[in-house]
Amino acid sequence: MLYLDNSxxxxxxxxVKDAMLPYLMEEYGNPSSKYYSVAENAKAAxxxxxxxxxxxxxxxxxxxxxxxxxxxSNNMVIKGVADxxxxxxxxxxTTKVEHxxxxxxxKYLEEKGYKLTYLDVDQYGxxxxxxxEEEISDQTILVSIIWGNNELGSLNPIKEVAEICRENNVxxxxxxxxxxxxxxxxxxxxxGITFLSCSAHKFHGPKGIGVTFIxxxxxxxxxxITPLLHGGGQEQGIRSGTLxxxxxxxxxxxxxxxxxxxxxxxxxxxxxxxxxxxxLKNKFGNQILFNNDVKNKIPGIISIxxxxxxxxxxxxxxxxxxxxxxxxxCSSSKPSHVLKSIGLDIQxxxxxxxxxxxxxxxxxxxxxxxxx
Ligand code: PLP
Numbered sequence: 001m002l003y004l005d006n007s008x009x010x011x012x013x014x015x016v017k018d019a020m021l022p023y024l025m026e027e028y029g030n031p032s033s034k035y036y037s038v039a040e041n042a043k044a045a046x047x048x049x050x051x052x053x054x055x056x057x058x059x060x061x062x063x064x065x066x067x068x069x070x071x072x073s074n075n076m077v078i079k080g081v082a083d084x085x086x087x088x089x090x091x092x093x094t095t096k097v098e099h100x101x102x103x104x105x106x107k108y109l110e111e112k113g114y115k116l117t118y119l120d121v122d123q124y125g126x127x128x129x130x131x132x133e134e135e136i137s138d139q140t141i142l143v144s145i146i147w148g149n150n151e152l153g154s155l156n157p158i159k160e161v162a163e164i165c166r167e168n169n170v171x172x173x174x175x176x177x178x179x180x181x182x183x184x185x186x187x188x189x190x191x192g193i194t195f196l197s198c199s200a201h202k203f204h205g206p207k208g209i210g211v212t213f214i215x216x217x218x219x220x221x222x223x224x225i226t227p228l229l230h231g232g233g234q235e236q237g238i239r240s241g242t243l244x245x246x247x248x249x250x251x252x253x254x255x256x257x258x259x260x261x262x263x264x265x266x267x268x269x270x271x272x273x274x275x276x277x278x279x280l281k282n283k284f285g286n287q288i289l290f291n292n293d294v295k296n297k298i299p300g301i302i303s304i305x306x307x308x309x310x311x312x313x314x315x316x317x318x319x320x321x322x323x324x325x326x327x328x329x330c331s332s333s334k335p336s337h338v339l340k341s342i343g344l345d346i347q348x349x350x351x352x353x354x355x356x357x358x359x360x361x362x363x364x365x366x367x368x369x370x371x372x
C-alpha cells in the first residue's frame with residue numbers, strides 16, 4: 001500500500017527507532033533523579049535532544065518546552081496567556097482555519113467571557129494581514145495564526161504577521177505542526193514570534209511528543225504563561241510531569257535528521273507534488289479541480305475535488321492500494337471547516353481528497369495512479 005497521508009502522521013525514521021530503544025530498556029532512569037548513572041544518562045539524552053530541536057527551530061535550548069504534542073502546546077499557550085494577562089486585556093485573534101486544538105480552546109475561552117476574533121481567509125486559506133492589523137486593539141493579548149494549513153498546504157504570511165505583532169507589542173503564537181520537516185524555519189529571524197507549537201510524529205518522530213517554543217523575553221520582559229499542568233516543576237515549572245525520555249530522544253533524533261535533510265526533502269517533495277499533479281491532470285482532466293494553490297505552500301500537500309464522487313467511498317475503494325484522506329484525520333467525519341472557510345459548498349467538500357506526500361517515496365511509487 002502506498003501511504004499518502006503524511007499530514008496525518010508519518011513513518012518513523014529507522015534511526016529514530018534505534019535511538020529510542022535503549023531508553024525503553026536499559027536506560028530507564030528518571031532525568032529528574034540525581035547522581036546514579038541511569039538518571040544522569042537520561043538527563044544527558046534529554047539535553048542533547050533539546051539541543052537538536054532548538055537547532056532545527058533556530059532558537060535557544062532553554063526556549064524548548066517538551067509537551068505531549070501540538071494539541072497540548074496549543075492549549076498551553078492560548079489558555080496560559082489568557083490566564084496570565086487578564087490585567088492587560090481579554091481579546092484574542094485567530095483564524096477560521098485553525099486546527100481544532102486551537103479553535104476549540106478559543107471557543108472554551110469565549111464561553112468564559114474572552115473576546116475572540118476569527119479572521120477570514122482567501123480562496124487558499126490565507127489571512128489578509130490588513131484585516132489582522134485592523135483587528136488588533138489595546139485589549140489584544142494574543143494573535144494565534146497557523147503557519148501552514150494541514151488541508152491545503154497554504155503558508156500564511158508569518159513574517160508580516162510577526163512584524164505587525166511586534167509593532168503592536170502583542171504576543172504571537174503560531175501552530176507550525178505541518179511545516180516542520182517540509183519548510184525550513186529559523187526563529188531568530190522572526191523576532192515577533194513569542195510561541196510556536198509542533199509535534200514530532202509529523203516529521204518522522206514518535207507520537208505523543210511535541211514542543212512549545214516560548215521566547216525567553218518578549219518586548220523587554222520575561223515571557224510568562226500559566227502552566228496547564230501543575231506538579232513537580234519539570235520543564236522550568238511550565239510543564240510538570242516525568243519526562244517521556246524515549247519520546248524526547250526520538251524527537252531529538254528526528255529533528256537532527258530533519259535539519260540535515262531539510263533542503264533535499266523540500267526539493268523532493270516539490271518534485272513529487274509536481275509529478276503527481278501532472279499524472280492526475282493527464283488521467284482525470286476536467287473531472288478534477290485542485291483546491292490548493294501551486295505556490296507559497298508546504299510542498300507535498302494536494303487537495304482535489306473529484307467531481308460527482310463521494311470522498312469517503314473513494315478513500316475506501318482506494319484503501320487496498322493507496323492511503324489517502326478525506327480531510328484532516330481528526331475531523332474527517334464532519335465536513336471540513338477549512339474547505340467551508342475557503343468557500344466550497346457541501347458537495348465540493350464531500351468530493352475532496354487530500355494526498356500528502358513523503359520524501360521516503362519516489363516517482364516510481366506514484367506510477368500506481370496510472371493503473372487506477
Ligand atoms: N495542529 C495542526 C495543524 C495539525 O495538523 C495537528 C495534527 O494533525 C495538530 C495541531 C495536533 O497535533 P497532535 O495530534 O500531534 O497533538
